Amino acid sequence: MNQVFVHDQLIRFSHCDPAAIVYFPRFFDLAHSTMEDWFAQGVGFSLPELIVNRRVGTPTVSIQCNFAKPLRMGDTLRFELQVTKLGNASADLRYRGLKDGAEHLRITQTLVFMDLDAGRAVPIPEDVRSRIAMYLASAQEAAPKGAAKP
Amino acid sequence: MNQVFVHDQLIRFSHCDPAAIVYFPRFFDLAHSTMEDWFAQGVGFSLPELIVNRRVGTPTVSIQCNFAKPLRMGDTLRFELQVTKLGNASADLRYRGLKDGAEHLRITQTLVFMDLDAGRAVPIPEDVRSRIAMYLASAQEAAPKGAAKP
Amino acid sequence: MNQVFVHDQLIRFSHCDPAAIVYFPRFFDLAHSTMEDWFAQGVGFSLPELIVNRRVGTPTVSIQCNFAKPLRMGDTLRFELQVTKLGNASADLRYRGLKDGAEHLRITQTLVFMDLDAGRAVPIPEDVRSRIAMYLASAQEAAPKGAAKP
Amino acid sequence: MNQVFVHDQLIRFSHCDPAAIVYFPRFFDLAHSTMEDWFAQGVGFSLPELIVNRRVGTPTVSIQCNFAKPLRMGDTLRFELQVTKLGNASADLRYRGLKDGAEHLRITQTLVFMDLDAGRAVPIPEDVRSRIAMYLASAQEAAPKGAAKP
Numbered sequence: 001m002n003q004v005f006v007h008d009q010l011i012r013f014s015h016c017d018p019a020a021i022v023y024f025p026r027f028f029d030l031a032h033s034t035m036e037d038w039f040a041q042g043v044g045f046s047l048p049e050l051i052v053n054r055r056v057g058t059p060t061v062s063i064q065c066n067f068a069k070p071l072r073m074g075d076t077l078r079f080e081l082q083v084t085k086l087g088n089a090s091a092d093l094r095y096r097g098l099k100d101g102a103e104h105l106r107i108t109q110t111l112v113f114m115d116l117d118a119g120r121a122v123p124i125p126e127d128v129r130s131r132i133a134m135y136l137a138s139a140q141e142a143a144p145k146g147a148a149k150p
Numbered sequence: 151m152n153q154v155f156v157h158d159q160l161i162r163f164s165h166c167d168p169a170a171i172v173y174f175p176r177f178f179d180l181a182h183s184t185m186e187d188w189f190a191q192g193v194g195f196s197l198p199e200l201i202v203n204r205r206v207g208t209p210t211v212s213i214q215c216n217f218a219k220p221l222r223m224g225d226t227l228r229f230e231l232q233v234t235k236l237g238n239a240s241a242d243l244r245y246r247g248l249k250d251g252a253e254h255l256r257i258t259q260t261l262v263f264m265d266l267d268a269g270r271a272v273p274i275p276e277d278v279r280s281r282i283a284m285y286l287a288s289a290q291e292a293a294p295k296g297a298a299k300p
Numbered sequence: 301m302n303q304v305f306v307h308d309q310l311i312r313f314s315h316c317d318p319a320a321i322v323y324f325p326r327f328f329d330l331a332h333s334t335m336e337d338w339f340a341q342g343v344g345f346s347l348p349e350l351i352v353n354r355r356v357g358t359p360t361v362s363i364q365c366n367f368a369k370p371l372r373m374g375d376t377l378r379f380e381l382q383v384t385k386l387g388n389a390s391a392d393l394r395y396r397g398l399k400d401g402a403e404h405l406r407i408t409q410t411l412v413f414m415d416l417d418a419g420r421a422v423p424i425p426e427d428v429r430s431r432i433a434m435y436l437a438s439a440q441e442a443a444p445k446g447a448a449k450p
Numbered sequence: 451m452n453q454v455f456v457h458d459q460l461i462r463f464s465h466c467d468p469a470a471i472v473y474f475p476r477f478f479d480l481a482h483s484t485m486e487d488w489f490a491q492g493v494g495f496s497l498p499e500l501i502v503n504r505r506v507g508t509p510t511v512s513i514q515c516n517f518a519k520p521l522r523m524g525d526t527l528r529f530e531l532q533v534t535k536l537g538n539a540s541a542d543l544r545y546r547g548l549k550d551g552a553e554h555l556r557i558t559q560t561l562v563f564m565d566l567d568a569g570r571a572v573p574i575p576e577d578v579r580s581r582i583a584m585y586l587a588s589a590q591e592a593a594p595k596g597a598a599k600p
Binding site for chain 1: 176182209211
């Protein structure tokens, strides 16, 4: 319980727009990379393994992002990922986006687990679920004070 | 008042992932294209004009998306954009994402207007504001029944 | 014979980098959009139709680009596409990238036609081939003077 | 002389298309990441440092790629970067793209060094040049047998 998956990514030239800050749609791609690496390294089941071998997908049904401060080329973006809610067939993830310890953005996302052949939601497989549960934030942490606000 | 900016985009090969549906971060890029064309054609001030000539930017401070149904290569995505709230220095936009009349996704976004040289929020310029106001949804429409839910 | 497929695209905020010019990898995505629209509108067989219904893909085996002049946000990029060589299972395409009539970049690309189930090259289907042949540049035009050079 | 900059990147879900292989324009973005890390770690001058502090840019004037074999989600792409030609104001780079030791693609690129304020090519700064020269391939290696061919 209560583990945090920490993932650092370099903000590259290609992430930035003519204002020299990250073009905001790319933050969702950067968060997706964090989620992929969390599945592979934290949960212990990579997305290719889930999709190809087990025919389980994890489509996003909702996502929300608050941007408090911009990021620039050469910055290191640290995402701290935790699970804020673990349902039968769904999970809520929270990504705190930090630079030098200060929160610059915050993303919350709801995933559902899908049987890719049947095309419908399925309970999270038990072996996957028990590993996801290790990243479940305590109730207190799931709604912390001082969340990123624009 | 109460105008809707309608914007069609073809879902391309490059938008889709190995599951053959749109990779969700690309919807934010597609919505950004709609916003750019709305500024240029609907509001009457293009982003390059605002940014380069008037030194006014429109950074996004928060964005939220609900995905109800996937979209596939060859589909036409229609975004219907309206303004749901018009503040002194900010505007809330809503994008209803339709395919063949059915809502597949819905995005809500808050923009602020920034003086790019001073680096701080500024009141929306009056000539821009009066045009934006034409797209303000009526109170009833700003919170319709039947919003996209996963 | 000798038709030219003309395709205009707006250079958007999202295409540009911190130097305010197009980030060059995006030109290949823009050319891919031109190719997709050429297949659908010029050749008369869309990529989704070829891929899904006929199980024929068109992977790129080589591509080359010369960049002569940069493009900026708000510019309109016109690609003029022609076929410079039509083989049994392959086609060479040339994209002249123009702004206001002046060549800013030039791309040449070799596609092969693949049986997606068998995973190997196949002769171009006859109905597709006869339409592609309409865009074959005359020998003289296939190697014009004044090609884009950096 | 004759050093090779070795750079590994995971092929992600987001890099792949509905055929479940890398969408080819993304290889240019992956190569750009390799180039950025080579400048920062190999050459010892990061792009942000060159661009922001020294006002020197490195626009690409031509690029060419041969694709021999596809790459899939979960693969590790190793780029081996060397300099094949070092001019007064330009450099030719070669990226051999390997998976498990086998060459899957090969990119060659010509960069020029630009004074960003004057907007024209300039000789490569001497301190940068001496470091770039460490990666210059020997004449024999600059044109090896067995180059990637489709």
